[in-house]
Amino acid sequence: MFTLKVMPRFYETDAFRHINNTVVAGWFETAREPIFRIFAPSMQPQDLPLILARIEVDFVAQIHYGDEVTIETGIAAIGNSSFVVRHTAFQGGREVARGQAVQVHFDWQSAASAPLTEALRAQLAVHLLPAES
Amino acid sequence: MFTLKVMPRFYETDAFRHINNTVVAGWFETAREPIFRIFAPSMQPQDLPLILARIEVDFVAQIHYGDEVTIETGIAAIGNSSFVVRHTAFQGGREVARGQAVQVHFDWQSAASAPLTEALRAQLAVHLLPAES
Amino acid sequence: MFTLKVMPRFYETDAFRHINNTVVAGWFETAREPIFRIFAPSMQPQDLPLILARIEVDFVAQIHYGDEVTIETGIAAIGNSSFVVRHTAFQGGREVARGQAVQVHFDWQSAASAPLTEALRAQLAVHLLPAES
Amino acid sequence: MFTLKVMPRFYETDAFRHINNTVVAGWFETAREPIFRIFAPSMQPQDLPLILARIEVDFVAQIHYGDEVTIETGIAAIGNSSFVVRHTAFQGGREVARGQAVQVHFDWQSAASAPLTEALRAQLAVHLLPAES
Numbered sequence A, B, C, D: 001m002f003t004l005k006v007m008p009r010f011y012e013t014d015a016f017r018h019i020n021n022t023v024v025a026g027w028f029e030t031a032r033e034p035i036f037r038i039f040a041p042s043m044q045p046q047d048l049p050l051i052l053a054r055i056e057v058d059f060v061a062q063i064h065y066g067d068e069v070t071i072e073t074g075i076a077a078i079g080n081s082s083f084v085v086r087h088t089a090f091q092g093g094r095e096v097a098r099g100q101a102v103q104v105h106f107d108w109q110s111a112a113s114a115p116l117t118e119a120l121r122a123q124l125a126v127h128l129l130p131a132e133s
Helices: A022-030 A032-038 A118-125 B021-031 B033-040 B119-127 C021-031 C031-039 C118-125 D021-031 D033-039 D118-125
Strands: A002-006 A050-059 A067-079 A084-093 A094-107 B002-006 B049-058 B067-078 B083-091 B092-106 C002-005 C050-057 C069-078 C082-091 C094-107 D004-005 D052-059 D069-078 D082-091 D094-109
Touching: A002 A022, A022 A032, A022 A084, A022 A094, A022 B049, A022 D033, A032 A067, A032 A118, A050 B021, A094 B002, A094 B119, A094 D052, B002 B021, B002 C031, B021 B033, B021 B049, B021 B092, B033 B119, B049 C118, B049 D069, B067 B119, B067 D052, B092 B119, C002 C021, C021 C031, C021 C050, C021 C069, C021 C094, C021 D021, C021 D052, C031 C069, C031 C118, C050 D021, C069 C118, D004 D021, D021 D033, D021 D052, D021 D069, D021 D082, D021 D094, D033 D069, D033 D082
Parallel strands: none
Antiparallel strands: A002 A067, A050 A094, A050 B049, A067 A084, A084 A094, B002 B067, B049 B092, B067 B083, B083 B092, C002 C069, C050 C094, C050 D052, C069 C082, C082 C094, D004 D069, D052 D094, D069 D082, D082 D094
C-alpha cells in the first residue's frame, strides 16, 4: 500500500467552501504516481506505457481546507493487460472519499493494449489489497 | 438533453499530448450547470442545494487539443432524494468519454439529504434519457 | 484584436465564492490561442514554437460565477524574438482584470530563442493595440 | 522566509512535457498560505481578510515532472493597507521561476481595503526580505 499526504490548496476550494470534487480525481492520479514509477522508472512521461480507462469516485464526506488529507492506495485486481487501483482518502481520521481507477498497459507504438509481463505483475502484486468484504 | 460545447484549453493537455483525464470530470460538472439552474435559478452558489455523491468516467478514446468536444447530458434516473446524470462526450463525431454523476438534494441548514419535491422531479423528468439497452 | 467569451465554471470558484485568481492566468492563456495558431496552424502542440517568459495580471474587480466574461486580446509590442500580448477581461460591461504575457519565439531543436521572421511580424502586427495613454 | 516543497503532479504537465505555466501561479498562492494564517489563524476561508490585487511571474527555466520544486517566499514590501510577497522557485538547485503578489488587507463587511494594524505589520515584518540589489 502506498500513502500520500496532500495538503488541500486554497485554489482547490469552491464556492461551497470545501474542496471541489473534481480535485479528488487529480489527487488520486497523484496517489498513483508510485505505480507509474514501476512502469517508467525514469519518470519521463513519454516513457509511461499506461492509459486510464475508467475512474470512479465516491464522495463520502466533505473535505475541508486547512487539514491534511491522507490517501491510501493499493492494487485491487490484476488482469491480463490492465489492473485496478483502489484509493481511500481520510481527513481527521475519517474516511472522506474512496475510488478506483482502471489502468491499461499500453504500447504507444502500436496504439494498442499490451499484456502485463510477469515482472510487472509481480511488482504490482506486492501492493495487492485484501478483497473487500 | 443538454448539449455543451467545450473547446479544449492548452493548460488542459498533459505530457501525453492529449487532454488530461482529470479534466473530463470538470467538464462533466460544467455540463451539469443547466441542472444546477433548476435547483438555484439565481446561480448564487450558496443557494445550490445539491451535493455530489459519486462520479464515474469511462475514457473511450483520447481527446485531442485543437478540436471542439460536444457533451450530451441527461437524467438517467430519479430517486427519492437523489438523481443520476449521464454524460457522453464526442469529438470529431466519435464518442471519446462517457460518465455518470449521482447528485443528492441537500439541505445545507440541517446538513442532511432532502426529498426531491414533485416540482423538482417534474423538471428533471423533462430531461430523462431512454434506458440504456 | 481577438475576443474570447468564457463562461466561468463552478470548479473555478473558490471559498470566497468568486472565481479564483489563478484561473484568470489560464483564461488568458486560452485567449492567446488564436496567436498560437499563427505559429502552429496545425494546432499540434509539439509544433508550437513559443514559450512563455512572463505574465502579469491585475485583478480589478471580483469575477462572479453565473455571468459570461469577455476577454479582449491584442499585441502590445513586437521585439526581435519576443512579443507582448495584452488582455483585458470584462464582466457585465465592467473591467474585472487585465494582464500581459511575454511570449518568446523558441526553437525547440536548439533550445534557444529565434528571431521573429518578417512573415510572423506582419501577422502579429495586424493585431497591434494602440499604445496605452 | 517560508519554504514550500511541491512535487509536480502529472496533471500539471502540458503537451510541452513540462509543468504548465498557469500552475506556477497556483503554487505561489499555496506558498502564501503561511501568510494567510497570520490573517486567519482558524484557516476558515471566510475569515481571511485578504484579496489579491496583482501577480507577476517570470518563467526562468522549464519545470520538469518527477523532481521536487522548492519555493522560497518572503515579504518584499509593506504598505498602508497592502503588502508585496516575493516568491522564488528552484528545481535541482536552479532557479526556475520567480514572482510577486500584491495582497490587499480587505474588510469584506464594508467591501473596502483596510489599514494594516501595527500587530499585523509586525508579524509581516518578521518575514521581510532584503532589498533586491
